[in-house]
Amino acid sequence: MAKNSDSKTNNAVNVSEMIVQNKKKKSMSNLMEKLVPSFLFLLASITVLTTIGILYTLLLEAIQFFKAVPIWEFFTTTELKPLSQDPQFGVLPLISGTLISTVIAMIVAGPIGLMSAIYLSEYASDKVRKVFKPLLEILAGIPTIVYGFFAFTFVTPLIRTFWPELGATNILSPGLVMGVMIIPMIASLSEDAMNSVPNSIREGSLAMGATRLETTFKVVIPAAFSGIIASFVLGISRAIGETMIVTIASGSSKNFTFDITQSMQTMTAYIVEVSGGEAPAGSTIYYSLYAVALTLFVFTLIMNLLARYVSRKFREEY
Amino acid sequence: MEKLDTLKLTSRMNARVRKNAIWKSIFFLSTLFGLIVLAVLIIRVLTQGAGWIDINFLTGRLSTDAERAGIMGALLGTVWVMLVVIPVTLIIGVGTAVYLELYAKRGKFQSFIETNISNLAGVPSIVYGLLGLTVFSRLMDLGNAVLAGGLTLSLLVLPILIVSAQEALRAVPGHLAEASYAMGATKWQTIRRVILPAALASILTGSILSLSRAIGETAPLTVLGIPAFLLPFPEGIFDTFTALPMQIYYWTLDSSLVAEYANLAAATIVVLLVLLFVLNSIAIFIRNKFQQRY
Numbered sequence: 001m002a003k004n005s006d007s008k009t010n011n012a013v014n015v016s017e018m019i020v021q022n023k024k025k026k027s028m029s030n031l032m033e034k035l036v037p038s039f040l041f042l043l044a045s046i047t048v049l050t051t052i053g054i055l056y057t058l059l060l061e062a063i064q065f066f067k068a069v070p071i072w073e074f075f076t077t078t079e080l081k082p083l084s085q086d087p088q089f090g091v092l093p094l095i096s097g098t099l100i101s102t103v104i105a106m107i108v109a110g111p112i113g114l115m116s117a118i119y120l121s122e123y124a125s126d127k128v129r130k131v132f133k134p135l136l137e138i139l140a141g142i143p144t145i146v147y148g149f150f151a152f153t154f155v156t157p158l159i160r161t162f163w164p165e166l167g168a169t170n171i172l173s174p175g176l177v178m179g180v181m182i183i184p185m186i187a188s189l190s191e192d193a194m195n196s197v198p199n200s201i202r203e204g205s206l207a208m209g210a211t212r213l214e215t216t217f218k219v220v221i222p223a224a225f226s227g228i229i230a231s232f233v234l235g236i237s238r239a240i241g242e243t244m245i246v247t248i249a250s251g252s253s254k255n256f257t258f259d260i261t262q263s264m265q266t267m268t269a270y271i272v273e274v275s276g277g278e279a280p281a282g283s284t285i286y287y288s289l290y291a292v293a294l295t296l297f298v299f300t301l302i303m304n305l306l307a308r309y310v311s312r313k314f315r316e317e318y
Numbered sequence: 319m320e321k322l323d324t325l326k327l328t329s330r331m332n333a334r335v336r337k338n339a340i341w342k343s344i345f346f347l348s349t350l351f352g353l354i355v356l357a358v359l360i361i362r363v364l365t366q367g368a369g370w371i372d373i374n375f376l377t378g379r380l381s382t383d384a385e386r387a388g389i390m391g392a393l394l395g396t397v398w399v400m401l402v403v404i405p406v407t408l409i410i411g412v413g414t415a416v417y418l419e420l421y422a423k424r425g426k427f428q429s430f431i432e433t434n435i436s437n438l439a440g441v442p443s444i445v446y447g448l449l450g451l452t453v454f455s456r457l458m459d460l461g462n463a464v465l466a467g468g469l470t471l472s473l474l475v476l477p478i479l480i481v482s483a484q485e486a487l488r489a490v491p492g493h494l495a496e497a498s499y500a501m502g503a504t505k506w507q508t509i510r511r512v513i514l515p516a517a518l519a520s521i522l523t524g525s526i527l528s529l530s531r532a533i534g535e536t537a538p539l540t541v542l543g544i545p546a547f548l549l550p551f552p553e554g555i556f557d558t559f560t561a562l563p564m565q566i567y568y569w570t571l572d573s574s575l576v577a578e579y580a581n582l583a584a585a586t587i588v589v590l591l592v593l594l595f596v597l598n599s600i601a602i603f604i605r606n607k608f609q610q611r612y
Contacts, residue, residue: 032506054449124349154362248570271444271448
């Protein structure tokens with residue numbers, strides 16, 4: 001049975017050799033059995049290290065910033081002039097820019113995403129769904145830089161042809177395009193929630209003579225409500241963190257305004273502008289990056305935790 | 319007993335049915351809306367950019383002259399970054415998934431790591447950029463080298479890969495592993511020779527999808543300070559680089575100065591989308607061809 005043909009002639013040596021080899025093998029594999037779990041544990045802890053790394057860098061540098069600019073001033077000043085002689089660091093213009101673009105995006109993505117989900121889950125036949133779902137997933141897979149290009153070179157000029165007051169850079173068109181980007185996310189998460197509503201409930205309603213529409217609004221949506229709300233909250237979180245579309249199409253005006261035809265800067269776009277520029281490490285403007293990023297991180301974290309809380313707390317079990 | 323007013327009844331019924339039909343078409347139209355925008359976007363990019371794609375554009379160096387500019391540098395940069403992202407994410411991602419699914423005891427620690435991963439998936443990509451800037455660019459002094467970009471993007475897509483690898487491992491039926499144990503195989507032997515091969519197709523599909531996410535990602539790279547105009551081609555992981563999405567970004571920004579740059583951006587988008595399309599087709603092919611159903 002030995003693989004080594006030279007030792008075939010001497011059986012006794014062969015067997016003892018085999019035993020030795022076997023023992024070696026066993027101890028090797030025993031060693032592997034012990035080493036592998038600890039090695040894999042190390043790999044798994046990299047994700048924890050990433051979180052610690054994010055929190056540590058953001059907090060450490062943001063604290064440096066708040067030594068120069070009091071935290072109260074940062075959150076209440078409506079002026080952001082990082083490069084002027086007398087620099088002002090108020091985050092409110094960035095927060096308002098972020099919230100306005102998010103609201104515009106959700107006005108598009110919320111209703112259209114939900115209605116798409118209703119169509120796919122309640123009305124479409126299996127065949128239609130099999131065609132539409134992958135197509136919607138393509139929409140979700142397009143890089144955001146492409147949407148940014150689309151907003152800047154197509155949507156803005158298009159809207160300007162019948163609304164000339166709109167600026168070349170404005171918050172409206174990136175908001176709209178961001179909405180389109182979020183549609184597939186809301187559609188697919190809401191559809192999952194509606195799909196998990198058991199058919200018996202649906203059929204019960206239909207058997208009582210309700211139309212599909214009545215069944216959808218009075219039975220399916222209330223039953224899937226937590227999942228639908230969670231999908232909206234995740235959509236909001238996505239919109240808050242979205243970077244390239246607003247960076248390209250909304251410009252870098254730091255005015256505190258609510259006029260959607262004007263350029264506005266979001267928190268994400270500010271980070272791109274300042275870090276891409278020549279902010280020397282150690283300057284207040286450099287540290288302001290981390291203060292803004294920390295604010296952004298807290299916003300999205302709250303949204304993500306809220307989504308998880310909603311979908312756990314209010315889930316209907318069947 | 320009062321007689322049923324059948325006329326009133328049918329008219330009310332008809333109204334309800336009509337309402338249902340009207341809403342059905344509204345729902346259908348909103349589903350179409352997203353797809354129509356997708357079609358407009360693709361047609362627009364193709365009509366604007368496809369004419370600019372020729373062999374000079376694909377293999378040429380950057381140039382301020384729109385007629386002569388090429389994207390070879392950006393293409394190579396993207397390839398180099400992928401050569402960092404693929405091994406790093408595969409090793410860490412699959413390793414983490416194997417640990418969580420097959421070694422970790424069900425308990426607080428495991429659920430802590432899983433909660434942490436799902437939170438990481440929700441962190442905006444720009445924040446990863448700042449992490450990369452602080453840790454890889456400054457602390458490890460990698461500057462804006464391929465390695466800094468690749469590691470940053472790896473951390474970004476890791477949560478996606480881990481979750482898909484976990485699902486792939488979970489889909490392997492338990493009786494395969496039990497048969498292997500019954501033959502005297504140890505746990506690691508079972509994982510390496512039975513479970514991982516059985517889950518390989520799904521893991522590959524998931525890793526290609528997370529790779530395509532990394533290819534299109536721009537925001538973290540802007541934070542790392544990838545140069546707008548770079549002539550030399552990257553020749554290793556310690557070289558400065560630019561990537562396709564960065565090239566699109568800079569050409570789009572400068573299109574207000576030189577109108578042709580918008581066409582160059584569109585042409586680069588076509589190249590990027592074709593690349594993503596090919597990757598996704600490979601993923602679908604692997605899924606259909608090699609995925610076993612038990």
